[in-house]
Amino acid sequence: MLDVFTLFLFNIIVYNIPLLYGTTGEIMIEKSGSLNLGVEGTMAIGAVVGYLAGAKTDSLFVACVVSFIASGLVGLLFSFLTVTLQANQNVTGLTITTFGVAFYYFIGNALSNSASGWPKLSGTRLDVQSQAFEIPLLSKIPFFGKALFSHGILVYLGVIIAILMWLYFKKTVPGLKLRAIGENPGAADSLGVNVALYKYTHIIIGSGIMGLGGLYMGLNMGGTFEGSNCWINGYGWISIALVIFANWSPAKALLGTLVFGFFNTLRVQNAALAYTFPDTLGWLTKIPSHFFSALPFIITLIVLITSSLSSKNKSGEPQAIGRNYYREDR
Amino acid sequence: MRKYHLVRRADARLKRTLIYYAIGILVSLIIGAIILVALGINPLDYYGRMFTIGLVGNRYGYKSIEGLLKIFVPLLITSLALSLSFKMRFWNIGGEGEFLIGAIAASIVAFNSTGMPNFVTVLLMCLAAMISSGIIGIAVAALKVKFNTNETLMTLMINYIMLYVIRYIGETKADWNFFLRDDSERPKFGTFPDSAVMAGIPIGQFKLLWSVLIALALTAIVFVYLKYTKQGYEISVVGDSSATAKYAGMSVGKIVLRTMFISSAMIGLAAALAVSSAGTISDTITNNVGWTGIIVAWLSKLSVPAVFVTSVLISILQYGCQAAATQYPAIDSNYADLLQGIILFSVLVADFAANFKIVRKEDAKNA
Numbered sequence: 149m150l151d152v153f154t155l156f157l158f159n160i161i162v163y164n165i166p167l168l169y170g171t172t173g174e175i176m177i178e179k180s181g182s183l184n185l186g187v188e189g190t191m192a193i194g195a196v197v198g199y200l201a202g203a204k205t206d207s208l209f210v211a212c213v214v215s216f217i218a219s220g221l222v223g224l225l226f227s228f229l230t231v232t233l234q235a236n237q238n239v240t241g242l243t244i245t246t247f248g249v250a251f252y253y254f255i256g257n258a259l260s261n262s263a264s265g266w267p268k269l270s271g272t273r274l275d276v277q278s279q280a281f282e283i284p285l286l287s288k289i290p291f292f293g294k295a296l297f298s299h300g301i302l303v304y305l306g307v308i309i310a311i312l313m314w315l316y317f318k319k320t321v322p323g324l325k326l327r328a329i330g331e332n333p334g335a336a337d338s339l340g341v342n343v344a345l346y347k348y349t350h351i352i353i354g355s356g357i358m359g360l361g362g363l364y365m366g367l368n369m370g371g372t373f374e375g376s377n378c379w380i381n382g383y384g385w386i387s388i389a390l391v392i393f394a395n396w397s398p399a400k401a402l403l404g405t406l407v408f409g410f411f412n413t414l415r416v417q418n419a420a421l422a423y424t425f426p427d428t429l430g431w432l433t434k435i436p437s438h439f440f441s442a443l444p445f446i447i448t449l450i451v452l453i454t455s456s457l458s459s460k461n462k463s464g465e466p467q468a469i470g471r472n473y474y475r476e477d478r
Numbered sequence: 479m480r481k482y483h484l485v486r487r488a489d490a491r492l493k494r495t496l497i498y499y500a501i502g503i504l505v506s507l508i509i510g511a512i513i514l515v516a517l518g519i520n521p522l523d524y525y526g527r528m529f530t531i532g533l534v535g536n537r538y539g540y541k542s543i544e545g546l547l548k549i550f551v552p553l554l555i556t557s558l559a560l561s562l563s564f565k566m567r568f569w570n571i572g573g574e575g576e577f578l579i580g581a582i583a584a585s586i587v588a589f590n591s592t593g594m595p596n597f598v599t600v601l602l603m604c605l606a607a608m609i610s611s612g613i614i615g616i617a618v619a620a621l622k623v624k625f626n627t628n629e630t631l632m633t634l635m636i637n638y639i640m641l642y643v644i645r646y647i648g649e650t651k652a653d654w655n656f657f658l659r660d661d662s663e664r665p666k667f668g669t670f671p672d673s674a675v676m677a678g679i680p681i682g683q684f685k686l687l688w689s690v691l692i693a694l695a696l697t698a699i700v701f702v703y704l705k706y707t708k709q710g711y712e713i714s715v716v717g718d719s720s721a722t723a724k725y726a727g728m729s730v731g732k733i734v735l736r737t738m739f740i741s742s743a744m745i746g747l748a749a750a751l752a753v754s755s756a757g758t759i760s761d762t763i764t765n766n767v768g769w770t771g772i773i774v775a776w777l778s779k780l781s782v783p784a785v786f787v788t789s790v791l792i793s794i795l796q797y798g799c800q801a802a803a804t805q806y807p808a809i810d811s812n813y814a815d816l817l818q819g820i821i822l823f824s825v826l827v828a829d830f831a832a833n834f835k836i837v838r839k840e841d842a843k844n845a
Contacts, residue, residue, distance in 0.1 A: 183630065185571075229823065233830035238569055238630060239776040240826065242769055247819025253812040258517055261808050385638060392631060436650060442642035449635040456627040470569075470630065475483075 152424050156413060157295035161303060162280075162368065163416075164409030166191070166380075168306045169361025170387025171394060171401045172313050176354035177223075178391060179317065180347045181330040181468040184226055185241030187358055188384025189248020194219035194359020195366040195379050196252045200259075202363075203267035203371070208277035208301070211363060219359025222248065223352040231347045234472050249378055256373040269371030278302065278367045302364045309357060313398040326350060330466030333473035343473055358384070389448035395455075396464035408444045415440035485837045495832040502828035506821040513816070517808060524802055524809070531794060532801030540684035542801060548755055549765065550793040551693045552577075552748040556771035557789055558700050559744035561780040565704070566717045566737055572618065572633025573745055573768025575640040579614055580607035580746030582644060585759040588674035589656045599673045600688075600754055607750035608743040615742025616735055623731040637768065644761045657759065669758045676754040689751040696744070701782040713737055773822050779829075792818065 170187050177184045184190075198215020202208060222244060229235040260266045269275045280300045287297040317323040328336040329346050337343050365379045390408055394400040414421075418432040418440075455463050511521035531546055533539045556573050563570040570576075584603035591599040614636065621627040647657050651665050659668040678687040704710035712733050715723045720730050748767070753759050774792055778784030799814035 185630075185634075225823070229826050233827060234834070235826040235830065236776060238571060239772060239822070242571070242772055243819050243822045246769060246773070246815050247823075250812040250815030250819065253810075254816055257810065257812070258808065382638070385634070388631070389635060389638075436646055438642040438646035438649070441645075442639050445635045445638040445642075449632060449639070452631055452635070453621060453625075453627055456621070456625040465628070469628075 152421065154291060154295045156417060156421075157292070158298075159417065160406060160409040160413045161295065161299060164405050164412055165303050165306045166361040166365045166368075166383050167387055167390055167408060168310055168401060168405040169364065170358050170384055171390040171405065172306075172310050172398050173354040173357035173361070174387055174391045175394070175396055175398055175401060176313060176357065177351050178396060178469055179326055179330045179466055180350045181333055181466050181471070181473065182226075182230060182347060182351060183237050183241065183470040184223075184244075184351065184355070185238055185388065186222065186226060186244025186248065187387050188380055188382070189245035189251075190219050190222045190355050190358045191362030191365070191380045191384050192248040192252040192378060193222050193362070194356075195362030196255050198359060198363040199366045199371060200255075200267065202274045203269070203272065206273045208274055211274060211367075212302075212360060215359040215363040216356040219362070220352045220356040222359075223355025224348070226355065227348045227351040230472060231344050231351075234474055237470055237472065245384070249380070252378055252380075253375070257375060260373055260375070266373045267371070269367065274367075275371075300364075300367075302360065302367070305360070306364070307402065310398045310402050317398065322346075327466070329473075330468055333468055337473075337475065347473075358387075361387075386444050389444050392448050392465075393444075393451055396466065411440050411443045482836050482838055484834050486834055487832075495829070498828035498832040499825055502824035503821055506817065506824045509820050510813075510817045513813075514809075519806060519809065524806060527802040527805055528798035529794060531798045532804070540682070542797070543684060544687075545800075546793055546797045547687065547690050548752075549797050550789060551687075551689050551755070552752040552765065552767045553770060553774065553793055554693050554786065554789040555696060555748035555751070556745050556767040557774035557778070557785045558697060558782065559741045559748070560771045561775040561778070561782070561785055562700070562704075562713065562737055562744070563741040564775055565780050566713050566734060568619070568622070568734060568738060569630040570615070570618070570633050570738065570741060571630055571768070571772060572614075572636045572742075573771050574764050574766070575633065575636035575638075575768070576611040576614055576742045576745040577749045577752075577764045577768055578640040578644050580611040580749030581753050581759055581763050582647070583607045583610040583746070584750035584753050585657060585670075588670040588753065589668065591673045592671040594673045596673050596675075596677055600676065600750075603674060603754055604747055604750040607746035609746070611746025611749070612739045612743035615738040619735045619738035623734050641761065644759075648761055667759055670754070674754060675757045676751065687755055689755050692747075692751065696747075697782060697786055704782060709733075709736070770818070773818065777822060777825055 170191060173190075174184060174187055194215040197218035198211045201214035202211025205211075226240055226244060229240045230237050256266065278300050280298050282294075283297040287293045289297070317327060325336065325341045326346055328339075329341060329343055333343050361383070362380055365381075365383065369379055386408060390401065390404050393408070394404040414432070415437045418435065418437070421429045422432040507525070511525070514521040514524055532542045556577065560570060560573055584607040587599065587603045587606045591602070594602075618629055618632050618636070621632065622629045647655065648667055649665050651658065657667055659666050676687050676689050678685040678690075680686075704713065712723070712728055715726065715728065716730055716733050723730050723733070745768075749763070752763060752765075756763065770792060774785060774788045778788045795817060796811065796814045799809070799811050803810055
């Protein structure tokens with residue numbers, strides 16, 4: 149019985165860490181006052197480019213670095229278009245998604261049809277490096293140990309990034325300045341903060357973090373390319389929803405990942421749970437899996453509406469989000 | 479200090495904009511050609527096939543036109559609808575969700591219409607779709623007006639909720655589910671009875687569907703509405719500055735609600751026409767028009783004639799890619815999406831170049 153719950157918790161983490169990457173990356177971007185709807189595309193590009201580089205050099209480290217750089221370049225494109233060229237953020241972000249997902253399929257199909265074929269993961273050193281390993285002592289803790297401390301390196305990296313980002317926003321001067329830009333770029337500018345530089349840097353880093361999440365998804369799916377199913381599979385969009393659920397806080401994003409991950413895992417494992425506990429959880433099979441899939445979006449919609457209903461403004465939503473900053477309009 | 483800075487051009491000349499846009503599109507096509515060459519494909523031959531959408535040397539060329547129009551009609555109407563709300567700076571990115579709601583509502587009518595006259599059924603389908611999509615539009619607008627809820631994120635969520643609703647309908651075998659075929663073991667969407675299938679005017683072998691004529695008429699109506707009516711004027715004032723609109727005595731909330739209803743209802747109409755023309759519904763019935771429509775509206779700078787032209791071009795791009803795939807199976811519809819993205823990126827740069835100029839600090843002082 150215990151095993152079922154441990155496995156459940158383990159699966160929540162294994163399959164939903166990409167959400168954490170996507171969400172923390174997007175939080176960093178949104179805190180600078182930009183709404184990037186290109187998460188799905190950015191993750192797709194980071195995934196495919198990073199994976200191919202990793203497979204070529206047979207190194208997880210190279211895969212991560214290249215994935216970060218590739219997605220960072222997408223972030224650079226987004227910042228160039230929206231910050232320097234004042235293009236509309238929604239349109240630019242959506243185009244990045246269209247472009248990125250098409251890029252993923254296009255490269256994948258082209259390589260699969262080529263003579264050398266799509267590089268395989270199983271049996272390579274890249275595969276070994278991305279495998280789960282047990283942290284000594286910690287993983288021996290009953291019940292939680294196996295679920296929390298026997299994962300691949302990228303799982304821990306995601307958690308570390310979230311914690312570091314939380315500290316960065318809360319405790320550092322650049323973090324404070326960044327939040328100021330997200331609230332009121334005009335005021336920050338008049339205090340001598342280089343708004344454009346801050347936006348560029350954080351959009352690029354945020355996009356890079358998303359790319360790592362994409363790479364994780366690719367590796368987690370055994371690195372096999374399927375012509376009909378994108379590795380990212382809508383996780384980019386759930387990440388955008390999760391940013392709202394987490395109220396723009398990287399620490400709450402950790403919690404939110406577990407909550408959204410819980411429903412995600414329930415969808416996959418409802419049959420197993422209902423089978424193990426026919427009396428108490430038997431009803432689970434009656435709920436259609438589509439409901440669990442839609443649940444993150446339903447919850448987010450409710451959170452979005454209820455938080456705007458309350459008169460007290462405790463929302464972490466940056467006030468200047470979605471609007472470009474053009475000095476002369478100030 | 480920075481030596482250069484940006485200045486918005488005082489005169490936005492149409493000719494200059496068009497030239498810059500043309501350069502942008504040309505550059506995108508060249509980038510697309512480089513990708514094709516890298517895959518060992520002759521880009522001139524490929525583009526030739528793509529832009530002629532398989533018409534040349536094809537005895538069944540009329541089928542190409544019919545296929546093109548099936549992509550074109552929903553895209554045109556959705557783009558028009560979205561530009562209405564964008565003009566008001568209301569970021570309705572829920573085109574996909576509104577389309578699906580309309581499609582489901584129209585299908586409910588369609589599946590229960592056996593024996594009814596065709597004209598009545600199609601009319602009822604359109605009305606059902608327009609009302610259901612319109613209600614969602616009004617609900618979103620009301621929340622935005624009353625509580626300033628972020629409309630971009632709200633409509634985004636609706637897109638995905640609706641996607642899972644239609645998948646649920648399409649994948650659940652049950653007694654209540656009249657959407658599915660009875661004779662199939664696996665869940666599969668049924669086809670509409672003849673009463674619900676879009677009719678048309680036969681021209682030789684080619685059949686000009688009524689939906690095409692409706693779309694053309696609607697384009698004209700929206701053009702007149704925006705340009706020559708009080709309501710159209712109000713939309714542009716609210717878009718420029720809602721404070722100005724308020725001082726001028728306009729009721730901003732009412733205008734936003736009304737426009738969002740019209741905008742969403744139009745997307746519902748597009749959906750009703752699409753399912754009726756297809757004779758069935760599916761979870762890919764939107765053909766991504768909710769997303770592509772945003773790109774079309776933006777490429778066209780929300781101008782109605784430009785939306786028309788851009789919709790034609792994007793439809794040719796998408797359908798042409800499908801048509802060329804018969805000759806080049808290695809290149810599928812993703813190439814159209816890729817090219818579409820590159821075109822929009824280039825045009826955004828071109829748009830900037832047409833509207834801003836870079837001035838040296840000293841020159842600006844002297845001027």
